[in-house]
Amino acid sequence: xxxxxxxxxxxxxxxxxxxxxxxxxxxxxxxxxxxxxxxxxxxxxxxxxxxxxxxxxxxxxxxxxxxxxxxxxxxxxxxxxxxxxxxxxxxxxxxxxxxxxxxxxxxxxxxxxxxxxxxxxxxxxxxxxxxxxxxxxxxxxxxxxxxxxxxxxxxxxxxxxxxxxxxxxxxxxxxxxxxxxxxxxxxxxxxxxxxxxxxxxxxxxxxxxxxxxxxxxxxxxxxxxxxxxxxxxxxxxxxxxxxxxxxxxxxxxxxxxxxxxxxxxxxxxxxxxxxxxxxxxxxxxxxxxxxxxxxxxxxxxxxxxxxxxxxxxxxxxxxxxxxxxxxxxxxxxxxxxxxxxxxxxxxxxxxxxxxxxxxxxxxxxxxxxxxxxxxxxxxxxxxxxxxxxxxxxxxxxxxxxxxxxxxxxxxxxxxxxxxxxxxxxxxxxxxxxxxxxxxxxxxxxxxxxxxxxxxxxxxxxxxxxxxxxxxxxxxxxx
Numbered sequence: 001x002x003x004x005x006x007x008x009x010x011x012x013x014x015x016x017x018x019x020x021x022x023x024x025x026x027x028x029x030x031x032x033x034x035x036x037x038x039x040x041x042x043x044x045x046x047x048x049x050x051x052x053x054x055x056x057x058x059x060x061x062x063x064x065x066x067x068x069x070x071x072x073x074x075x076x077x078x079x080x081x082x083x084x085x086x087x088x089x090x091x092x093x094x095x096x097x098x099x100x101x102x103x104x105x106x107x108x109x110x111x112x113x114x115x116x117x118x119x120x121x122x123x124x125x126x127x128x129x130x131x132x133x134x135x136x137x138x139x140x141x142x143x144x145x146x147x148x149x150x151x152x153x154x155x156x157x158x159x160x161x162x163x164x165x166x167x168x169x170x171x172x173x174x175x176x177x178x179x180x181x182x183x184x185x186x187x188x189x190x191x192x193x194x195x196x197x198x199x200x201x202x203x204x205x206x207x208x209x210x211x212x213x214x215x216x217x218x219x220x221x222x223x224x225x226x227x228x229x230x231x232x233x234x235x236x237x238x239x240x241x242x243x244x245x246x247x248x249x250x251x252x253x254x255x256x257x258x259x260x261x262x263x264x265x266x267x268x269x270x271x272x273x274x275x276x277x278x279x280x281x282x283x284x285x286x287x288x289x290x291x292x293x294x295x296x297x298x299x300x301x302x303x304x305x306x307x308x309x310x311x312x313x314x315x316x317x318x319x320x321x322x323x324x325x326x327x328x329x330x331x332x333x334x335x336x337x338x339x340x341x342x343x344x345x346x347x348x349x350x351x352x353x354x355x356x357x358x359x360x361x362x363x364x365x366x367x368x369x370x371x372x373x374x375x376x377x378x379x380x381x382x383x384x385x386x387x388x389x390x391x392x393x394x395x396x397x398x399x400x401x402x403x404x405x406x407x408x409x410x411x412x413x414x415x416x417x418x419x420x421x422x423x424x425x426x427x428x429x430x431x432x433x434x435x436x437x438x439x440x441x442x443x444x445x446x447x448x449x450x451x452x453x454x455x456x457x458x459x460x461x462x463x464x465x466x467x468x469x470x471x472x473x474x475x476x477x478x
Contacts, residue, residue, distance in 0.1 A: 002033035004183045006042055006203055008049035008171075010196030015204055016041045021176055026092045026323040027313040027360040033090070035179045038204030043171070043212035046200040050142035050169040051218035053197025058139045058167040062116045065165055069113035072192040073106040076157075076185075080106075083153060083184060088314040090178040091149055092322040092360075093277050095314055104443065105157035105185075108459070111443040115464050116165035132475045137468040139167035140244055141220030144213040146234075147182070148225050149175035149325055150280045156182050158447070158458050159223040160199065166467035168221065171200045171213060177325055179203050214238055221245070221467060225282075228407075228452050246456030246466045248282065248448055250381050251409030254402035255285035255438075256424070258395070259294050261414035262436075267301035269438030270387065273412060275309060275365055278321050279385040280329075282453075283410035283432060283441065286382055289398055292391040299369065299389060303349055306387075309365045311354050323361040324384055330361045333384030340368050340375045340388065350385075379405070395420060399427045408450030412438055431457075 005012040015038035023033035084098035121136035145159040174182035189199045214237035221244040228249040257266045273285040314322040350366030371388040392398040411430040431449040434440040446460030
């Protein structure tokens with residue numbers, strides 16, 4: 001049984017209220033940890049610690065900041081097995097997937113360490129011989145990073161790494177359901193040599209802590225991953241101080257399969273996109289559109305591959321689909337499936353809670369055929385292992401249906417026609433596109449969405465830009 005505490009000013013502390021919360025393994029229903037359950041006062045204390053540490057950290061040479069990030073990456077890789085087990089115990093994903101999450105977390109640290117030493121200014125040609133014009137970039141200030149439960153380590157690393165690389169101090173608010181990975185990350189940051197107050201952590205009441213961080217004048221930037229509904233509320237709070245924000249919000253990804261596609265590759269791609277993390281990813285395939293002429297051929301391959309998935313505790317060898325995060329998530333998925341069936345969909349596979357694992361929050365990998373636009377699943381993010389399959393006739397129809405949503409995070413399509421490949425990626429209204437690639441996420445590429453799926457980008461060549469302010473200097477010579 002672990003005990004997780006808040007950290008600020010370099011000290012581990014219980015919540016000021018003394019309150020705690022239970023951390024439950026969704027695969028077994030067993031309690032695996034107890035966590036501090038703080039509120040606004042804890043958040044204010046952490047924000048003030050970050051503010052106090054900011055001037056010294058901002059003045060630390062970029063080369064030294066980069067070295068610390070590399071050292072922290074070394075420690076994540078050293079403890080990868082422990083971290084993976086911790087992730088699996090708290091949120092349920094298969095151990096292999098959790099190990100991959102640790103690896104990409106270290107990659108985010110290394111990528112941003114390299115970017116830290118490449119924050120360039122510019123000398124601008126002057127309109128006057130007695131002036132010199134230049135720009136430089138400086139850290140925006142203390143940053144609040146608010147992260148979700150589905151990727152409890154990598155979502156933190158993807159936000160904290162560029163903030164720290166840019167010279168910002170941070171307050172990390174992890175999800176209450178899965179705080180352990182964030183706690184260990186902060187512990188390892190201390191071991192790596194980050195000084196007191198540079199990396200702070202506060203756990204507890206999400207709405208209360210979020211409001212405190214969004215309205216505290218010391219926090220100058222907020223990086224958030226979560227639902228669109230919560231994101232909109234945070235934007236309203238940020239507007240009060242014109243606070244900088246970046247947000248990765250909800251998704252409803254289309255997955256298009258054209259009649260010239262490699263159907264074997266498309267079926268396996270759909271499996272990987274839809275059922276990874278039990279469908280609990282913002283970028284997973286939510287609507288699978290198949291050209292009518294190949295619908296049966298694709299569905300046959302897709303069903304066959306889905307039947308090979310193994311549902312179970314992520315700690316056990318061979319498991320490929322773990323549990324949903326809690327009973328509420330399970331109920332939401334089941335409601336969407338029942339709504340679809342009531343409105344005419346056919347259950348090809350699954351369609352119910354797993355009877356072989358009654359002790360946990362398991363739902364069978366599910367494929368629905370005959371799905372239409374009247375069904376809730378067409379418009380609301382599922383966040384579960386349910387794959388609704390639609391049909392289309394033409395390329396134009398496919399693009400129209402794919403874009404018919406307020407979301408715009410990720411989209412996928414399979415084709416072997418070069419002209420179509422270009423037309424489709426130009427036509428899709430999404431921030432992340434996978435062409436014949438169901439796993440496009442990489443530290444080298446920018447991650448973020450269009451429309452109501454977010455603001456700003458994380459990762460890629462511009463990963464530090466959201467954490468920097470640009471200063472313009474006009475200097476008249478004497």
